[in-house]
Amino acid sequence: MTIQDVAVLSGLSICTVSRALRNLPNVSEKAQRQVAEAASKLGFKASAAASRLAGGSTGSVAIIAPTATTWFFSQAVEAAEEVFGDSGYDTMLISLRNKKTVKQQVFGRLESLAQRVDGVLLLNVDLDPSEVEALEASGLAVASVGLRNVPWDNVGIDDEHAAWQATSHLLELGHRDLAVLTNTEPVLSDVAPAQPAGRGQQATTARFRGFSRALDDHHLTVHPDLVVACAPGIDDGRRAMTELIARGAKPTAVFAHCDEAAFGALMALREHGFSVPKNMSVIGIDDHPMSWFLGLSTVAQPVADQGAFAANLLCERLLNTDTPNQPATHLLDTKLIERKTTRHRR
Amino acid sequence: MTIQDVAVLSGLSICTVSRALRNLPNVSEKAQRQVAEAASKLGFKASAAASRLAGGSTGSVAIIAPTATTWFFSQAVEAAEEVFGDSGYDTMLISLRNKKTVKQQVFGRLESLAQRVDGVLLLNVDLDPSEVEALEASGLAVASVGLRNVPWDNVGIDDEHAAWQATSHLLELGHRDLAVLTNTEPVLSDVAPAQPAGRGQQATTARFRGFSRALDDHHLTVHPDLVVACAPGIDDGRRAMTELIARGAKPTAVFAHCDEAAFGALMALREHGFSVPKNMSVIGIDDHPMSWFLGLSTVAQPVADQGAFAANLLCERLLNTDTPNQPATHLLDTKLIERKTTRHRR
DNA sequence: CTGAAAGCGCTTACAG
């Protein structure tokens, strides 16, 4: 069954049918009605392939994420996929598998991608300037989660504030010697890097800044011995905490830049005879589902909401490709959740 | 860039190029080489829309999963996506979001799906007979993970054996009073259900059978008071274990049908003053990444491998759509992993 | 407001 069948049934040309079906202007109400009736009677749905080939839209969008396996990304992906599905778009999944080569491949062939999807949703994908440019040139509609200073709509959290909330909580409990498990490539000064930083670094910087600002609010300063770099993930959290202990550092509380790092820290502390929260308080950021289970105090960020919000923004863009957009960043609220790993300093 | 560009560069007609690109017969080696060279030089990739419209393939496949958010699925999805990507297919993600309505929508419009993808990879999607039939009729290539008795290639684990391994481990440690957290809709007899069961039930049945067979090997029988239904997930594991304790049941060990249920059980036990493994042993199935962290003994199943294997099977089908297939089920090995939650009975 | 015509980039018979 083709558009021709609808044309015959409605007594109009396929051209008018095509217009009516897409709610384009210049179709009389009567024609509109006839077409709608005929189409629904036939259960007609335009061939995505033909539409696409003739210059219309592909009806699909791509989600690009550094990996699809972590809690954060799977959560955001599912939420976005739901929004896209409800808006009639198919969603194509592209996982960069944490590999630079894969990323280069994808961004090196953006025209090819643009041929297969109408838009792209970027989830925490570190972009260098040339990639931003390529994306702009591709003609693809773009929206993102967790980026900064990008020329399209973006959704995220206020990383600095989240870190500030976590740290302030520790300080309010009377802790004064705070250790921090900061993301790799720790930033010990506020001096702007020479090169514009990718998002990962920006979040790292922001979270560290939040930590340091909270200390500052209490007239305290960051002690270098209590700062340790730590990749996201349990393994490295454990390693980092172990290193901190080996240094002979004596904090009474530790702020981990993400929950998984905090899990690892918890493990290391247990292995070295510390009792949490009795003689060590621990807090993270995320509210990973396991955090509830482990009683980890943390600052929650709405992951699914970020994905859904950004997806909606992208859909809006897709509907109004002609009207120019004033790109904006939307920051969603984070929230302190006190559980069992933080306690008053004795 | 179109096939025309490749034709010009290689000095051949678009028709020959088209054939060469798809590795069809009747292309000289020389032509084959020239085309391959020109195509890679240009980074050419055929327009999915045009291919599709002209009667060829869409160049994409769909992964359908009950949800995309759990560890199991995100792991399998990423592994499959990698295989598809390497084989030149785009992967479309369809999450059923654990909703029947979404499932009905997807399976009710299979022709529409068939218009947009060449094949489908099913991940633990419970299918009723009419859906299996619809899939067969759609002309889509199909492969699956975790199904049974389906007319296409399938990859999974031997659920009965996995449960047997876990239970036998407990028995070898001297435990005699074993509780089981079996998946919902517990099966207390081996009588075959009147209706052909969906996959979920089949795995449930198989795991319960493995549990019961292990007991049988030791001349023990299942005690109804020690059987409790438990949905996958931490929350329900906790609820189920709490219920077991409330019953006054006195097992010395518990086998949970999956690791997340075991996590919940661990939590409930802790809340009720039990000490694991001192006065209670716990084991699960999966080897969830958190299991290592929590020291949970378990039976590991290779999740990414299952996804990748099934994806490869699907790609093979896609390459040989004309040759009939002898559908087979491939069972991957599971492995007992002893950690800290299981110990000799005192 | 409506329709005839060209064309999107491929694949598929059909000749050669």
Added chain:
DNA sequence: CTGAAAGCGCTTACAG
């Protein structure tokens, strides 16, 4: 083994 031609089902200028 190779190529010219038709056609897949739509959309997009362009007339009317």
